[in-house]
Amino acid sequence: MTLPQADPARRFARQSGEIMAAIAEVFARGLFVLGPAVARFEQDFADYLGVPHCVGVNSGTDALTLALRAGGIGAGDEVIVPSLTAAGTAAAVVQAGAVPVLVDVDATTRHLDPALAYAAISPATAGVVVVHLHGIPADMDLWSAFAAKHGLFLLEDCAQAHGAEWQGRKVGSFGDAAAFSFYPTKNLGAPGDGGAVVTRNAALAARLRALRNHGWRDSARISETPGGNSRLDEIQAAVLSVLLPHLDADNAARRVPACAYRLALADLTCSLPPEQPGGVYHQFAITLKARDRAQEWLRERAGVGTAIHYATPLHLQPAFADCGRGPLAVSEALGQSLLSLPIQPELASFDIVRKVAETLADFQAERPSQSRGLMKSV
Ligand SMILES: Cc1ncc(COP(=O)(O)O)c(C=O)c1O
Incomplete structure (x- = not known):
C-alpha cells in the first residue's frame, strides 16, 4: 500500500520536537495521571470551543457514557441514536443503563433524520445523541429546538468533528453536553486513547469529574456514586496541548x-x-x-x-x-x-x-x- 487511508504518524512527525519535549516534561514531573497537563489541556480545549467546562476521560465511548450518566440518564430511559455511526455511540447508552433507539439517517446529510427521530419518541425517551458524522456539522438549531420542545437531554457526539462549526459556532457548544474522542486518527488525535466531555453546566461537570474517578468529589476519597476509572493520562493530554494550536x-x-x-x-x-x-x-x-x-x-x-x-x-x-x-x-x-x-x-x-x-x-x-x-x- 503506497497511500494509507489515514496516517496519524505523519501528524506526530510534523510536531515531533515539541511532542517529545512535552512528554519529557511529564516524565521529569513524575506525575502520570490527572495532573497539570490534563488540567491545562482541559482549559485549552474549553477555551478553544468557547465552553466553560471540559473534563478529560479515557475514550470517546467513556465520554458519551459518562455524559449520559451525569445527565441523569439511566435504567428505564430510551435514548435516540442514529443507526449509522460508530458502535461506541450506542454502546455508551447501554453502559449508562438505558436503551438505544436506533433511527435512520437522512440520505443527503447522513445525520439523524428529524422526522424519524420525532416518530421514535415514546414516554420513555429521555435523550437524543446527534452525531456530526464524518466531520459534517449537523443542524444544531434544529436539534436544540427539538430537544427543548420534547424535554430531552441533548448530547453531541463530536468524535469526528473537532473544530467543526455550525453557523460560525463550534460544535460541542450547543448540547447539554458534548463528547469527543482523541483516538489517534481523529482530527485531534492523541498517541493512544483519550476523550473529553464539554458542557456549559457546572453541576454536570462536577458530576463528571466524580464519575471519571471512582465517584470521589475530593481528596477524602469517599465514593459518593459508583464511579469507575476513566481518567485521562498526562502523556495524552500533554501531546494534545501541543497539537491543539x-x-x-x-x-x-x-x-x-x-x-x-x-x-x-x-x-x-x-x-x-x-x-x-x-x-x-x-x-x-x-x-x-x-x-x-x-x-x-x-x-x-x-x-x-x-x-x-x-x-x-x-x-x-x-x-x-x-x-x-x-x-x-x-x-x-x-x-x-x-x-x-x-x-x-x-x-x-x-x-x-x-x-x-x-x-x-x-x-x-x-x-x-x-x-x-x-x-x-x-
Ligand atoms: C462517532 C463516534 N462516536 C464514538 C466513538 C468512540 O470513540 P473511542 O474510540 O475513543 O471510544 C468514535 C470513534 O471511533 C466515533 O467515531
Missing part, C-alpha cells in the same frame, strides 16, 4: 483535497459528501455502486487505501438487534455504498487526488453495468 490549520488543509476531490470526481457515477460550511472532513466519504470491488481495485491498481464508515448499521449488528425503530433503509443503502477516500491534512498533492479519480474512472469504464443506476444521494 494546529487544529484549525489542519482542518483547513483537509478542505484542500476535499475541494480537489469534488472537481476530480464530478463526472463519475458517485455521490459526494454534503458541502456544508464549517465541515472539517474527518472523512471524505463518497457513495458508489460495487463499492467493495472499487475498494479492491483502488488498492490493487493504485496502492490507495480506503475505509468504510460504516458497512453494517448498528440495528443489523447482534448487540443492537432489537433496537431499530421505523424504516432504516437509508442506513442500509449507505452501508452498502459508502467509501471513505484518503483525506489527511498532509494530502496537499493533487497528484494523489487525480490518481484516485482516474483509478475510479477506469473502474467504472471497465464495469459500466455495475456503476449505473446510482440514486443521486445514496
Whole structure:
C-alpha cells in the first residue's frame, strides 16, 4: 500500500520536537495521571470551543457514557441514536443503563433524520445523541429546538468533528453536553486513547469529574456514586496541548483535497459528501455502486487505501438487534455504498487526488453495468 487511508504518524512527525519535549516534561514531573497537563489541556480545549467546562476521560465511548450518566440518564430511559455511526455511540447508552433507539439517517446529510427521530419518541425517551458524522456539522438549531420542545437531554457526539462549526459556532457548544474522542486518527488525535466531555453546566461537570474517578468529589476519597476509572493520562493530554494550536490549520488543509476531490470526481457515477460550511472532513466519504470491488481495485491498481464508515448499521449488528425503530433503509443503502477516500491534512498533492479519480474512472469504464443506476444521494 503506497497511500494509507489515514496516517496519524505523519501528524506526530510534523510536531515531533515539541511532542517529545512535552512528554519529557511529564516524565521529569513524575506525575502520570490527572495532573497539570490534563488540567491545562482541559482549559485549552474549553477555551478553544468557547465552553466553560471540559473534563478529560479515557475514550470517546467513556465520554458519551459518562455524559449520559451525569445527565441523569439511566435504567428505564430510551435514548435516540442514529443507526449509522460508530458502535461506541450506542454502546455508551447501554453502559449508562438505558436503551438505544436506533433511527435512520437522512440520505443527503447522513445525520439523524428529524422526522424519524420525532416518530421514535415514546414516554420513555429521555435523550437524543446527534452525531456530526464524518466531520459534517449537523443542524444544531434544529436539534436544540427539538430537544427543548420534547424535554430531552441533548448530547453531541463530536468524535469526528473537532473544530467543526455550525453557523460560525463550534460544535460541542450547543448540547447539554458534548463528547469527543482523541483516538489517534481523529482530527485531534492523541498517541493512544483519550476523550473529553464539554458542557456549559457546572453541576454536570462536577458530576463528571466524580464519575471519571471512582465517584470521589475530593481528596477524602469517599465514593459518593459508583464511579469507575476513566481518567485521562498526562502523556495524552500533554501531546494534545501541543497539537491543539494546529487544529484549525489542519482542518483547513483537509478542505484542500476535499475541494480537489469534488472537481476530480464530478463526472463519475458517485455521490459526494454534503458541502456544508464549517465541515472539517474527518472523512471524505463518497457513495458508489460495487463499492467493495472499487475498494479492491483502488488498492490493487493504485496502492490507495480506503475505509468504510460504516458497512453494517448498528440495528443489523447482534448487540443492537432489537433496537431499530421505523424504516432504516437509508442506513442500509449507505452501508452498502459508502467509501471513505484518503483525506489527511498532509494530502496537499493533487497528484494523489487525480490518481484516485482516474483509478475510479477506469473502474467504472471497465464495469459500466455495475456503476449505473446510482440514486443521486445514496
Ligand atoms: C462517532 C463516534 N462516536 C464514538 C466513538 C468512540 O470513540 P473511542 O474510540 O475513543 O471510544 C468514535 C470513534 O471511533 C466515533 O467515531
